[in-house]
Amino acid sequence: xxxxxxxLMLLLLYVVAASAQxxxxxxxxxxxxxxxxxxxxxxxxxxxxxxxxxxxxxxxxGDQVEGVDKFYYKGVIDTGGSIGYAVIQKDGKKxxxxxxxxxxxxxxxxxxxxxxxxxxxxxxxxxxGRIFNSIIPYIIIALxxxxxxxxxxxAMRSKKIRSIAVVAIPACIMVGTLLEIWAYSVLGTxxxxxxxxxxxxxxxxxxxxxxxxxxxxxxxMSIKFYEPVILGEAFDGDxxxxxxxxxxxxxxxxxxxxxxxSALIFEFLGLSGWVESLLILVSLLLALGIGVFLSLKRNIxxxxxxxxxxxxxxxxxxxxxGCIVAVWGLIVVIxxxxxxxxxxxxxxxxxxxxxxxxxxxxxxxxxYRTVYYDEDRKAHDSAYxxxxxxxxxxxxxxxxxx
Numbered sequence: 337x338x339x340x341x342x343x344l345m346l347l348l349l350y351v352v353a354a355s356a357q358x359x360x361x362x363x364x365x366x367x368x369x370x371x372x373x374x375x376x377x378x379x380x381x382x383x384x385x386x387x388x389x390x391x392x393x394x395x396x397x398g399d400q401v402e403g404v405d406k407f408y409y410k411g412v413i414d415t416g417g418s419i420g421y422a423v424i425q426k427d428g429k430k431x432x433x434x435x436x437x438x439x440x441x442x443x444x445x446x447x448x449x450x451x452x453x454x455x456x457x458x459x460x461x462x463x464x465g466r467i468f469n470s471i472i473p474y475i476i477i478a479l480x481x482x483x484x485x486x487x488x489x490x491a492m493r494s495k496k497i498r499s500i501a502v503v504a505i506p507a508c509i510m511v512g513t514l515l516e517i518w519a520y521s522v523l524g525t526x527x528x529x530x531x532x533x534x535x536x537x538x539x540x541x542x543x544x545x546x547x548x549x550x551x552x553x554x555x556x557m558s559i560k561f562y563e564p565v566i567l568g569e570a571f572d573g574d575x576x577x578x579x580x581x582x583x584x585x586x587x588x589x590x591x592x593x594x595x596x597x598s599a600l601i602f603e604f605l606g607l608s609g610w611v612e613s614l615l616i617l618v619s620l621l622l623a624l625g626i627g628v629f630l631s632l633k634r635n636i637x638x639x640x641x642x643x644x645x646x647x648x649x650x651x652x653x654x655x656x657x658g659c660i661v662a663v664w665g666l667i668v669v670i671x672x673x674x675x676x677x678x679x680x681x682x683x684x685x686x687x688x689x690x691x692x693x694x695x696x697x698x699x700x701x702x703x704y705r706t707v708y709y710d711e712d713r714k715a716h717d718s719a720y721x722x723x724x725x726x727x728x729x730x731x732x733x734x735x736x737x738x
Contacts, residue, residue, distance in 0.1 A: 357448055358441040359422070361399040364460055364469045368394040374423055374432040385423050387432055395433060400443070401426060403452040406435055419532070422452045436460045436469075456526065468519045468527055480512040481551055484558055491565045501565050506651045509558055513658025520661045528665045533672055545669055552662045559655055566648075567638075580634035581652050587627025588656055594623040628653065 363369055373388035385407040395401065405423040422435040435457050440450045459465045467473060484505050491501035519527040531544035563578045598619035603612075631652060636645030707715045708722035711729045716722040 357403040357450060357452060358443050359401050359403045359424070359438040359452065360441045361395045361397055361401065361437060362439045362461060363397050363437050364466070368396045369433055369437040371395055371424070371431045371433045374430050376430065385421075385432065387421055392431055395437075400441060401433075401438070403438070403450075404430060406452045406454075407432075420454060420457065456523075459522065464518075464522045468523050469529065471530060473515055473519060474530060477512045477515050478547070478551055480508045481554055481558070484508045484512075484561075485554060488558075488561045488565060498565060505558075505562050505565060509555075509562075509658075510651060510654050512555070513654050513661075516658045516661045517654075520665075525665060525668050528669050531669050533669075538673065541669065541673060545666075545673065548669070549666055552659075552666045555662055556659050559652065579638065579648060579652060580631040581656065583627040583630035583634075584649070584652055585627070585656050587624050588653075588660070590627075591620055591623045595620050 361369065370391050371393050373390045373392055375386045375388050377384045377386070383405070385405060387407075401424040403422055404425050407421055407423065408419065420435040421432040422438055423430055423432050425431075435453060438453060438457070439461055440453060460469055487497070487501040487505050487508070491498040491505075523529075531541050531548055533541035536544065559579060559581060567578070595616055598616050599612075628649065632645060632649040635648045635652075636642050639645045639648060708717070708719050709715055710722050710725035712725075714725065716725060
């Protein structure tokens with residue numbers, strides 16, 4: 337009797353665990369999400385899904401769907417995170433929709449495990465995730481750098497504005513770059529969703545990348561434009577007399593390779609545990625410290641003040657990190673477009689290569705000749721000649737049978 341009860345309990349647990357997961361629709365942007373048909377392929381008893389092109393219907397906030405599986409759209413060629421799609425079931429049919437717009441429903445029985453959503457999907461619905469999945473932070477960043485541009489121009493024309501710009505320009509740059517770093521730390525390269533071709537198509541993405549590229553260019557150059565403001569008329573544009581950025585930049589870029597090489601060396605030497613961790617940390621601090629120290633030393637000499645030199649160096653570090661995030665994001669979104677351009681180019685090239693070479697007469701006029709083939713694969717100049725040849729072939733074949 338006891339064994340029977342245990343078996344029954346195990347069966348019930350299995351049924352609960354095997355039951356379909358329920359998901360509530362919670363739109364990240366707007367109040368509805370598109371649902372597409374799904375292509376289901378079975379290979380070696382495994383089921384694979386891919387997104388269809390047909391938009392079937394829309395789901396709205398508060399709707400509930402049954403989750404079946406998950407797949408990634410074009411995950412092989414896309415860089416910086418692929419778009420996840422959830423396979424859902426409605427009225428006995430399977431469809432797919434963006435998994436980022438779903439949350440695991442509280443209506444699921446205890447014991448049912450989520451097999452559709454990833455940590456990235458769950459993170460999207462946290463406070464931070466919803467902030468950076470809206471367009472507002474990115475508009476703020478663009479306005480901050482636009483403000484920096486205006487202040488730079490006005491500061492060169494008015495000493496009164498220049499005294500304000502000395503503080504306001506680095507403040508705007510720091511707020512903008514800190515927002516970029518924060519967005520990247522929360523969403524990774526998914527923080528550039530607003531210019532993703534998989535969401536907005538090729539031309540929609542291109543229209544967003546152009547202003548993005550201009551802002552990134554100005555962000556990279558902003559510290560150079562700031563030098564005449566902070567240093568005044570005495571600054572003659574000589575790079576050696578300006579704000580020291582290069583040593584700190586080299587150190588920050590070299591930090592990761594130094595850590596990797598150090599870890600490999602210590603592993604080869606047989607070091608492990610806290611000793612290895614301590615030595616790797618020392619390597620990291622040395623890699624960062626040398627360049628930052630050189631920049632700090634030069635900035636103190638430039639500003640003739642330890643306090644101002646330190647503040648300027650801290651500003652340059654934040655500026656460098658923001659530039660790295662922005663440039664990397666621009667590379668990612670451009671790379672995605674280049675891949676698509678290359679694919680289209682290869683297809684066009686193949687079609688042009690495969691087309692028969694036209695034959696024409698003199699004078700630059702090109703004429704095209706249609707060729708008709710009979711049953712014996714012999715060429716004829718007209719359909720009439722081909723049909724006559726086919727009649728003879730038919731008669732010949734009939735004679736053979738008789």
